[in-house]
Amino acid sequence: MPIDPNNPEMRRRRFRPIPVRMLVPNFITLLAICAGLTAIRLSTEGRMELAVGAIVFAAVLDGIDGRVARMIKGQSKFGAELDSLADFVNFGVAPGLILYFWQLHELNNGGWIAAMVFAISGGLRLARFNATMDDPNKPAFAANYFTGVPAPLGAITVLLPIYLAFLGVPEPPAVLTAAYTLLIGFLMVSRLPVFSGKTVRMRVPPEMVLPVFVSVVFFIALLIGYPWYILSVCTVLYLLSLPVGWKSYRDHERKAAAQAVTPASVTPSDPAAPFVSSAADAGRDDRPARLN
Known part of the structure; x- marks a missing residue:
């Protein structure tokens, strides 16, 4: 039947009410964008501590919105696209500009290139x-690893020179800060396997609920009371953990390759060979039946 746009029934069907649960994650993402844009403004005004705090707040919101969406079943394609745009602004553009206004401007065009390369690296990492x-060709164990440093962690990591400066450590030369910025940008677009923890079971035994609550509250209190110490230590530990994630991925890769080679290594003289051959033939004969 042809569609009549003037039909009131069709207009009602087109503009269906949207459940509130679909909007809540997007509100959180928009709040994160506001935090990232505010960080840029604060950096232009020289209020670097508040600017860095706004980036950390945006990173916290980025970790919340996806989990809230899955919890209340509010996932949507619109929300996924909005989240990617928010990550580019908050963890690509904003940290690069903060570093530029903080110290990289001393290098003139060189500092601007370093800040720009970092921002573009964040966008390319998100696009990839x-x-x-x-990707259907990914092995099962790859679900527990990111390819390259994630954008939020890249933003938190690249601001390490500013954390140290807030602690009274002498500022490094601008050239060294630019080199560090380019290094983190390279790690974001690299093929380095980075442990994600997505497949780690999040269930807590009943006897551990209260200790977990206390630990989380204690960590948040430390982050509020000693933010630059905690961020510096966490950043250094994260950078040190990157080789561990790479080694873990290679170990899983070798195990998967060994398991794939093992069936092919069975020779006809092996007593188990007839059984393997029969099982393979049975699988080939049965496949068309299942497809039909």
Whole structure:
């Protein structure tokens, strides 16, 4: 039947009410964008501590919005695209500009190039993540690893020189800060396997609920009371953990390759060979039946 746009029934169907649960994650993402844009403004005004705090707040919101969406079943394609745009602004553009206004401007065009390369690296890393998210060729163990440093952690990590400056450590030369910025940008777009923890079971035994609550509250209190110490220590530990994640990924890769080679290594003289051959033939004979 042809669609009549003037039909009131069709207009009602087109503009269906949207459940509130679909909007809540997007509100959180928009709040994160506001935090990232405010960080840029604060950095132009020289209020670097508040600017860095706004980036950390945006990172916290980025970790919340996806979990809230899954918890209340409010996932949507619109929300996924909005989240990617928010990550580019908050963890690509904003940290690069903060570093530029803080010290990289001393290098003139060189500092601007370093800040710009970092921002572009964040955008490229997000584009690659979206393009390979549903890759069917990924091995099962790869679900527990990111490809390259994630954008939020890249933003938190690249601001390490500013954390140290807030602690009274002498500022490094601008050239060294630019080199560190380029290094983190390279790690974001690299093929380095980074442990994500997505497949780690999040269930807590009943006897551990109260200790977990106390630990979380204690960590938040430390972060509020000693933010630059905690951020500096966490950043250094994260950088040190990158080789561990790479080694873990290679170990899983070798195990998967060994398991794939083992069936092919069975020779006809092996007593188990007839059984393997029969099982393979049975699988080949049965496949058309299942497809039909």
